[in-house]
Amino acid sequence: MESSLVLRVVAKLLIPFILLFALYVQFHGDFGPGGGFQAGTIFAAGIVFYALVFGLDNARRIVPDRLVEAMLALGVLIYAGVGVAGLLLGGNYLDYFVLAADPVHGQHRGIFWVEAGVAVTVSGVMLKIFYMFAGRGRHDGDAA
Amino acid sequence: MMALAVLVLVRTRNLFAVIVLSGIYSFLMATLLVALDAVDVAMTEAAVGAGVSTVLLLGALHLCKSEEAKPVHRPWLPLSLSLATAGLLIYGALGLPDFADPAAPIHRHVAPRYLQNEVDVPNVVTAVLASFRGYDTLGETTVVFTAGAGIIALLRRRRHPRNEDGDHGK
Known part of the structure; x- marks a missing residue:
């Protein structure tokens, strides 16, 4: 895909900050606005931006399909795993109080992992849908 | 502003313009949500509504024609149905407690316990x-x-x- 020089340079400048902002939203979600869902979409939007400017193939090389599909399931598994961890440590399902010696610290730990699971699944799904649509259009165009 | 965007959205037949307009609508919605102090939702609206779904719609547009077909049927039945639903919803909304009323039931039920913040986040x-x-x-x-x-x-x-x-x- 041919893109103008300005677009490429601006994208190269912006994308690291978009991804960094996604991480900030993820890990600062306890203290300010944000959380797993927002961070996941911003992260996916950053990758989509990259794919738009530098082409789908380059994006697929950086974030391969296999990884995206794994992220899809991994996020839900992390979330459900936090619940199971609570069970194993003697609490109820999704009971965070037992995750650490100090109940409040346990809550923080539980929320951290749960948000991580949400972010992983959401960004995986967003990217997968984008890959599916974009890839489909191009291959059909070639065939026609 | 948003009503204007929606009106133009309905009138436009060029799908590319429709997608761009819906992106604009999403950004307006996000600013509205910021004004309502719902920053988390605004963030999601801006990222999903204006960002990712615009790109997805453009990808879908790539697969089909860029002009919307002329409607086959008269719009009166769907129009009257949606007007009736809107009327019903507005009638129902009139019965809600005032905006930001501290005595509203939603602020009395479990919200105080949430705000005690025993999880310290x-x-x-x-x-x-x-x-x-x-x-x-x-x-x-x-x-x-x-x-x-x-x-x-x-x-x-x-x-x-x-x-x-x-x-x-x-």
Whole structure:
């Protein structure tokens, strides 16, 4: 895909900050606005931006399909795993109080992992849908 | 402003313009949500509504014609149905408590306990979503996962030509 020089340079400048902002939203979600869902979409939007400017193939090389599909399931598994961890440590399902010696610290730990699971699944799904649509259009165009 | 965007959206037949307009609508919605102090939702609206879904719609537009077909039927029946629904909703909304009324039932039920903040997370939204309502969020994540799995099941190209032959029937 041919893109103008300005677009490429601006994208190269912006994308690291978009991804960094996604991480900030993820890990600062306890203290300010944000959380797993927002961070996941911003992260996916950053990758989509990259794919738009530098082409789908380059994006697929950086974030391969296999990884995206794994992220899809991994996020839900992390979330459900936090619940199971609570069970194993003697609490109820999704009971965070037992995750650490100090109940409040346990809550923080539980929320951290749960948000991580949400972010992983959401960004995986967003990217997968984008890959599916974009890839489909191009291959059909070639065939026609 | 948003009403204007929607009106133009309905009148426009060029789908590319429609997609750009819906992106603008999403940004306006996000600013409205910021004005309502719902920054978390505004962030999601801006990223999903204006960002990702615009790109997805453009990708879908790439697959079809860029002009919307002329409607075949008269719009009166759907129009009257949606007007009736809107009227019903507005009538129902008139019965709601005043905006930001501290005595409203929603602020009396479980909200005080949420605000006591026994989980000690400064952002109450995160605390409610991830801790108090952990089951709900697990369900939502599963819904998102199911959506992704459904998309994969629908759009993935078949890797086995033999199956495809079988489906088409020789």
